[in-house]
Amino acid sequence: MALDTVKVFLLPTEPVYSHIQKLKLQLKEKIGNFFYWDYEPHISLIYLKVEQGHLEPLVQAVEKVVTGVLPFDISLNKITAPGRGLIFVDVEKSLPLRVLTNSLHQAFKDYLTGEKPQHEDFEKYLRHHITIGNYIKGDNYDKAIKFLASASVPDAFECRRIVIYREDPETRKNILLKEFTI
Numbered sequence: 001m002a003l004d005t006v007k008v009f010l011l012p013t014e015p016v017y018s019h020i021q022k023l024k025l026q027l028k029e030k031i032g033n034f035f036y037w038d039y040e041p042h043i044s045l046i047y048l049k050v051e052q053g054h055l056e057p058l059v060q061a062v063e064k065v066v067t068g069v070l071p072f073d074i075s076l077n078k079i080t081a082p083g084r085g086l087i088f089v090d091v092e093k094s095l096p097l098r099v100l101t102n103s104l105h106q107a108f109k110d111y112l113t114g115e116k117p118q119h120e121d122f123e124k125y126l127r128h129h130i131t132i133g134n135y136i137k138g139d140n141y142d143k144a145i146k147f148l149a150s151a152s153v154p155d156a157f158e159c160r161r162i163v164i165y166r167e168d169p170e171t172r173k174n175i176l177l178k179e180f181t182i
Helices: 016-031 055-067 095-111 138-148
Strands: 003-011 043-051 072-083 086-091 129-133 156-159 161-167 174-181
Touching: 003 055, 003 095, 016 129, 016 138, 016 156, 043 095, 055 095, 055 161, 055 174, 072 095, 072 129, 072 138, 086 138, 095 156
Parallel strands: none
Antiparallel strands: 003 043, 003 161, 072 086, 072 156, 086 129, 161 174
């Protein structure tokens, strides 16, 4: 059974999008190219594997959920380094973000294959964030943390864009299926 990886991202608006991109570029200049994969600044809402042939119903499910969503503010916290070579901008928990994420997970539950564990209480395991760096190893991780210690991030942005991607299995590049403006 062939599977597609499907991702639903919330994209930051300007100036946050450019600010995060700039931080990532500065970090690359400082310690080299450290990304195992490098995606645009985003907050992951859904990341799952589904049987091929289910993409159109999933896009329709996202559209149905997003149609009822009004723009809302996303508050950003500080830059954190939770270990394992990861560096994030933490996103403050909020009711609108939680409702959006829950609604998407409910809409997708019929398509889950079980290959990627999905917890009934997934919210307990969910930590909304924007990734600045991943899989940074050894001394480079320490250098990255030190470099970003004095970096700042904007306080907030308005949620206006949600995208759904299919990941190309060979290149790991995201292929846009649809973009939604709310």
